[in-house]
Amino acid sequence: MTKRKEHKAQNEHDGLGAPSKSEHARETGKTLLDVLEMVAEQIPVPGVAIAIKLAKNLIQMCEDSHATLEQAEILKKRIKNLAIILVNELKGKKAEEIEEKLRKDIEQLASDLKYIQSKLEEIAAQNTFRVILYRKLNEDKVRGCVERLATALESFNLSRQIADANALDHLFEQIITFYKQEQVTLDEIQRSTKNIEKEFKSFGQNIESVHAMLAEKKYQGDGSDGSSPRRGVIPVAPSIFFGRDTIVNDFACTLVSQETTMARICLLGPGGMGKTSIARAVLHHPSVVKYFGEENRVWVPCVKATSVSLLQDTLYDSLGVSLSTGDPLHDVINDLNSSKSPIILLLDNFETPWNIRGKQSEVQEILLQLAKLQHVALFVTMRSFNAPGDGIHWESIHLDAVDKEASACIYAEIHSTGSKDPGLSSLLDEVGHMPLATTLMAKLGQTTGYSPAELLELYKDAGTALLNLGEESQRSMDICINLSIKSQPMIDSPGADKILAILALLPAGTTSKALSQWWANDIPKATIALGLRTLLVTSLVEKRADTFFLLPVIRRYVLDPIRFTENIRASTVQKACVFLKEHNKFMGESNYLAHKNARSLEEVNLQGILLETTVADPDTIEALLILSEHQPEAEALNQFRLAREVFLQVSEPKRAAYALYWIGTVPFATLGRTSADEFRYLRDALTEFQSLDEPKGIAQCQIALSMRVNAESMRTLTETREFCISNNLPLEQATCTQHLTELYSTLNRLDEAAQWGLIALEEAKQIDIQTHGILWILGTVWISLVGTGLDEERAKRRCSGAFMETLKYCELLQASHEGEQFERACNFFLARFENPSMKPNFWEWFSLMQLNNLGAREDYDGDELA
Numbered sequence: 006m007t008k009r010k011e012h013k014a015q016n017e018h019d020g021l022g023a024p025s026k027s028e029h030a031r032e033t034g035k036t037l038l039d040v041l042e043m044v045a046e047q048i049p050v051p052g053v054a055i056a057i058k059l060a061k062n063l064i065q066m067c068e069d070s071h072a073t074l075e076q077a078e079i080l081k082k083r084i085k086n087l088a089i090i091l092v093n094e095l096k097g098k099k100a101e102e103i104e105e106k107l108r109k110d111i112e113q114l115a116s117d118l119k120y121i122q123s124k125l126e127e128i129a130a131q132n133t134f135r136v137i138l139y140r141k142l143n144e145d146k147v148r149g150c151v152e153r154l155a156t157a158l159e160s161f162n163l164s165r166q167i168a169d170a171n172a173l174d175h176l177f178e179q180i181i182t183f184y185k186q187e188q189v190t191l192d193e194i195q196r197s198t199k200n201i202e203k204e205f206k207s208f209g210q211n212i213e214s215v216h217a218m219l220a221e222k223k224y225q226g227d228g229s230d231g232s233s234p235r236r237g238v239i240p241v242a243p244s245i246f247f248g249r250d251t252i253v254n255d256f257a258c259t260l261v262s263q264e265t266t267m268a269r270i271c272l273l274g275p276g277g278m279g280k281t282s283i284a285r286a287v288l289h290h291p292s293v294v295k296y297f298g299e300e301n302r303v304w305v306p307c308v309k310a311t312s313v314s315l316l317q318d319t320l321y322d323s324l325g326v327s328l329s330t331g332d333p334l335h336d337v338i339n340d341l342n343s344s345k346s347p348i349i350l351l352l353d354n355f356e357t358p359w360n361i362r363g364k365q366s367e368v369q370e371i372l373l374q375l376a377k378l379q380h381v382a383l384f385v386t387m388r389s390f391n392a393p394g395d396g397i398h399w400e401s402i403h404l405d406a407v408d409k410e411a412s413a414c415i416y417a418e419i420h421s422t423g424s425k426d427p428g429l430s431s432l433l434d435e436v437g438h439m440p441l442a443t444t445l446m447a448k449l450g451q452t453t454g455y456s457p458a459e460l461l462e463l464y465k466d467a468g469t470a471l472l473n474l475g476e477e478s479q480r481s482m483d484i485c486i487n488l489s490i491k492s493q494p495m496i497d498s499p500g501a502d503k504i505l506a507i508l509a510l511l512p513a514g515t516t517s518k519a520l521s522q523w524w525a526n527d528i529p530k531a532t533i534a535l536g537l538r539t540l541l542v543t544s545l546v547e548k549r550a551d552t553f554f555l556l557p558v559i560r561r562y563v564l565d566p567i568r569f570t571e572n573i574r575a576s577t578v579q580k581a582c583v584f585l586k587e588h589n590k591f592m593g594e595s596n597y598l599a600h601k602n603a604r605s606l607e608e609v610n611l612q613g614i615l616l617e618t619t620v621a622d623p624d625t626i627e628a629l630l631i632l633s634e635h636q637p638e639a640e641a642l643n644q645f646r647l648a649r650e651v652f653l654q655v656s657e658p659k660r661a662a663y664a665l666y667w668i669g670t671v672p673f674a675t676l677g678r679t680s681a682d683e684f685r686y687l688r689d690a691l692t693e694f695q696s697l698d699e700p701k702g703i704a705q706c707q708i709a710l711s712m713r714v715n716a717e718s719m720r721t722l723t724e725t726r727e728f729c730i731s732n733n734l735p736l737e738q739a740t741c742t743q744h745l746t747e748l749y750s751t752l753n754r755l756d757e758a759a760q761w762g763l764i765a766l767e768e769a770k771q772i773d774i775q776t777h778g779i780l781w782i783l784g785t786v787w788i789s790l791v792g793t794g795l796d797e798e799r800a801k802r803r804c805s806g807a808f809m810e811t812l813k814y815c816e817l818l819q820a821s822h823e824g825e826q827f828e829r830a831c832n833f834f835l836a837r838f839e840n841p842s843m844k845p846n847f848w849e850w851f852s853l854m855q856l857n858n859l860g861a862r863e864d865y866d867g868d869e870l871a
Contacts, residue, residue, distance in 0.1 A: 236303050247407065312361060445482060489545050501536040629647075
């Protein structure tokens with residue numbers, strides 16, 4: 006940079022020139038906040054003045070100390086908007102006009118602002134270097150503050166009055182202009198509290214006059230000729246709409262085909278599924294327009310009906326009722342009865358009035374009175390799993406996500422260039438094909454130019470906060486979900502939030518029984534039942550058959566580190582470890598099938614819980630090791646290796662040795678490994694067990710190393726069996742005895758095989774493990790002994806008994822691959838007792854080969870393929 010340019014730059018930034026646009030904006034903002042502070046002091050709720058003062062201080066803190074943080078700008082804007090809307094709503098009201106709930110909400114707001122102040126002070130206390138070094142952490146802190154205020158506007162039910170940014174700007178100007186008309190300068194406002202009070206009262210009287218005029222106009226009708234007022238405006242049909250045509254057509258058909266009583270339709274589901282879009286499409290369906298006409302299709306937006314009186318007023322306003330008796334519901338019913346032409350009332354977002362604390366019976370009474378009108382069709386949309394009210398026969402549908410093709414069409418309609426990206430399918434899967442999430446993601450891609458693959462990476466890092474394109478539920482996934490999270494049923498249901506967090510950790514969902522027995526066994530069963538009911542009522546949880554689960558987007562929201570309680574994760578990880586230890590049973594052990602089924606039902610959850618944990622706790626790694634033992638070979642091998650590395654890192658040599666043993670036992674043929682590889686791992690594991698003086702590990706390695714069919718294996722197995730006896734290892738002892746039986750049988754030393762088999766059978770019974778494998782070996786041995794001096798009838802009886810017992814075990818395996826092999830082979834042998842010349846067909850021969858039965862090759866005739 007030249008000296009002249011440097012000098013010019015210094016002149017431009019020395020603060021001595023004309024104020025910049027940004028400086029003008031800041032000064033205007035400060036003036037506005039000063040006015041708000043003075044007005045707030047006149048509002049008859051002490052907490053308002055405190056809240057506005059705190060808001061003013063926080064905005065100043067953001068400007069002075071945190072301008073480098075992007076989230077600080079968002080925080081400033083949100084605090085400022087909240088302050089403006091709050092003051093505008095309350096100015097001119099008398100103390101008795103302000104509801105108790107609103108007073109409590111204001112107190113909560115002041116508390117939230119104090120909390121935010123403490124967080125900003127923590128950041129401000131850092132030196133410049135730490136602010137830069139921990140920028141991400143500080144951004145997260147401020148983001149948490151933004152989150153804390155994200156629903157404040159909704160709590161006051163005020164944000165819905167502000168349609169867009171222009172309307173908010175107009176509101177700013179309206180407040181400042183009003184007071185500047187009465188006071189020449191801001192200094193005069195600050196010097197004269199009495200004048201403010203006087204003008205404030207005058208303003209209140211003016212507002213009352215305006216209200217009176219509006220009310221008179223409303224009751225007289227819209228036209229000067231005294232004609233009836235028009236109905237409320239129906240929102241236009243959605244322009245981007247895929248995957249819902251069948252539902253729209255079915256609803257339209259239902260609405261226009263009723264002959265006596267009009268339909269009662271209820272569309273249920275979580276926020277973001279497109280219930281309102283479907284309702285709009287139905288009202289604009291050609292057959293519905295033709296049947297009901299323009300005036301008799303009535304849109305009733307219930308989202309602001311936070312009290313019974315507001316619900317009645319909403320019905321009154323939407324219908325454009327002209328009668329005014331002081332009883333809005335009476336007037337509504339009379340207005341509907343005045344015409345017998347078919348009318349359709351669409352009560353959108355009906356969960357708001359339905360969930361008013363302590364008022365459900367009153368809201369139900371309103372519904373029942375409307376339902377009595379046979380010429381009035383009711384169409385309700387609400388966030389719930391169940392239709393509202395008793396005594397009304399609803400035709401209800403619970404709305405699921407759209408299919409993959411429809412969600413891809415939604416995305417392509419908004420972000421056409423991204424629709425060709427190969428990563429789109431994965432992105433849409435990640436958001437569960439929820440229409441709102443898909444729409445917001447496509448708009449983000451269109452705005453930023455990011456590809457679906459890039460958006461997916463961002464989403465994995467930022468979660469649902471990425472899908473916030475505005476401060477309305479239709480433009481923010483967080484706000485949409487938060488409406489359910491902060492709903493009255495959730496507030497009134499202790500324990501529901503914890504159950505929600507636990508279910509978020511279970512990607513495959515689970516049953517109420519499993520929740521009580523395992524995942525939430527520290528919560529009373531009654532609390533679990535009530536909590537699940539609440540989660541269904543608020544549509545935070547879905548239910549299919551007996552399984553409760555979270556939709557992907559809601560799961561991502563709940564698991565966001567900003568709001569998720571990590572001690573719940575730690576507790577759930579510990580429960581997963583206990584679960585796997587409890588169900589760590591292998592084939593041949595007592596109740597193997599029951600334990601296998603329990604593992605299978607929770608396998609996806611166990612993987613999700615354990616693989617997502619970041620704590621290298623020995624119990625966790627051991628649980629992963631147990632899980633790996635029951636996995637397919639390639640996957641198991643990777644997990645065993647990972648487990649061994651972690652065990653070595655945390656100084657757990659015994660567990661590390663067992664991991665090495667399991668690496669050696671993974672079937673080497675299916676993984677392209679040689680037998681030398683397998684035995685090398687086993688020998689290394691044996692060395693480690695011997696150095697640790699671990700008898701169980703020594704025995705298991707020696708048994709695995711003795712699987713070769715030779716005299717050396719026979720000697721090793723015999724010595725290992727004696728070792729097991731002396732070290733009180735009954736399971737390993739029985740395993741040695743069974744392997745000796747197999748070895749003698751393979752070497753055709755049938756008399757010794759029969760003797761060892763009987764011993765193995767007795768040892769298995771003593772420790773209550775499955776005996777089917779031993780019985781199978783004995784059965785084949787006794788068949789081979791027929792005609793070699795053993796009594797033939799006795800041998801047949803023994804064989805039949807052995808195979809029949811094996812078949813009983815096959816029934817427990819419930820058509821598993823192993824069960825099919827045993828069953829086919831046993832049935833073949835039992836049939837050959839009756840027909841000694843019988844030869845196996847292909848599948849019988851294959852089963853015999855799979856079970857390593859001697860003599861099967863010679864018996865099979867390839868031409869007799871069944």
